[in-house]
Amino acid sequence: MAAIELINLSKSYTSQWGKKSIALNDLNLKIEDGEAFGFIGANGAGKSTTIKIIMGLLKASSGTALLYNQDVKTPTARNGIAYVPENPLLYDYLTPLEILKAGAQLHRLKTNDLHRHCLSWLERFDLLHVAKKQLRSFSKGMMQRTALAHAFTIQPKLMILDEPFSGLDPLGRKLVLDILAEYRQQGGTLFFSSHILYDVERLADRYALINKGKLETVHKPSELLNNETTVLITSSGEMHAMGMESQGLNRWKAEVSRANLWSLIEQLKQSGHQIHEIRSISTLEQTFIASIEAQKASYTTSQKSA
DSSP: OEEEEEEEEEEEEEOTTSOEEEEEEEEEEEEETTOEEEEEOOTTSSHHHHHHHHTTSSOOSEEEEEETTEETTSGGGGTTEEEEOSSOOOOTTSOHHHHHHHHHHHTTOOOSOHHHHHHHHHHHTTOGGGTTSOGGGOOHHHHHHHHHHHHHHTOOSEEEEESTTTTOOHHHHHHHHHHHHHHHHTTOEEEEEOSOHHHHHHHOSEEEEEETTEEEEEEOGGGGGGGOOEEEEEEEOSSOOTTOEEEETTEEEEEEEHHHHHHHHHHHHHTTOEEEEEEEOOSHHHHHHHHHHHHHHHHHHHHHHO
């Protein structure tokens, strides 16, 4: 059974002056139960709009959104589903422990010891030492971890996260990434948007790229390996080698095609360079940028011919 299914989903807005703008355009997407799915796109691409429709916070203009075969218009469709928005709003006069207990009670979570259950999740998110402090003194990263701990407390079958790594420092990001990976390995279903494409590659079984409300592509990150064409090479040396870009302090880098890699390596040796790194850079980020650039080029061409 699909955890999430979007069928011809569209959303448009009309301004007070009658101008129509399209946020989503015939979106078709299916996320299977037990899958970790990354949803990527530029700002304004339609990621948050899609998530808000799934969570019943926005009404679609047309099409259907289903959660476990139930229309999202049905309140019971979201039973057992956790949601963390990009900018979670938590009552700052409450403590993390109070937030988690309230969430568990609202979801009618059955547990032998609610207090201990909530404390265990605060400990997992490195918040145990502030469990009884008011949130108004928290940093953005601590607020984000509190919201995520609240989501995990209800033991969801599906987690829907909009930019879950927002505001987290490197240690916080690694902590959250490890917890999400563990949730996925234990059979949980994850649908998340993120601008940190490296984390999407590490976490997602599949990803979808949305651009200006239209679905551009759906792939497995591993499928990118079949299309690797560009290599990053870094070196150090006093002499400039053709094609290398200076990084200061006699350090250099270049992005070259695989076809030209060996000739560049030979040139670097002749210039007395020491090679430090050679690695593929045909990552999700490169694919994302290429897709956006292609869309811009297509738009420019259509405008010129109009």
